[in-house]
Amino acid sequence: MEKLVKNFDGKVAFYYIDIEKHPEVGQMLNVSHVPQVYLVKKGELVDSFSGVQDNDFITNFIKKGLE
Secondary structure, three states: OHHHHHOOOOOOOOOOOOOOOOHHHHHHOOOOOOOEEEEEEOOEEEEEEEOOOOHHHHHHHHHHOOO
16 A cells, blocks of 8 residues: 555555554544555545455555545
């Protein structure tokens, strides 16, 4: 995920939260599967997915945030 985000020339930020170290965040976000990925644009949740996905899926997912 971090490598794919770098392909967007700084237009996308990637943040990782270790829910084992910060379980309160996992509870707050209702994380039930790992990884859980959220797409947030201008403070609003646009989309999310859980589980491992291929690079094409993730690239298209990120592009949603740039539309």
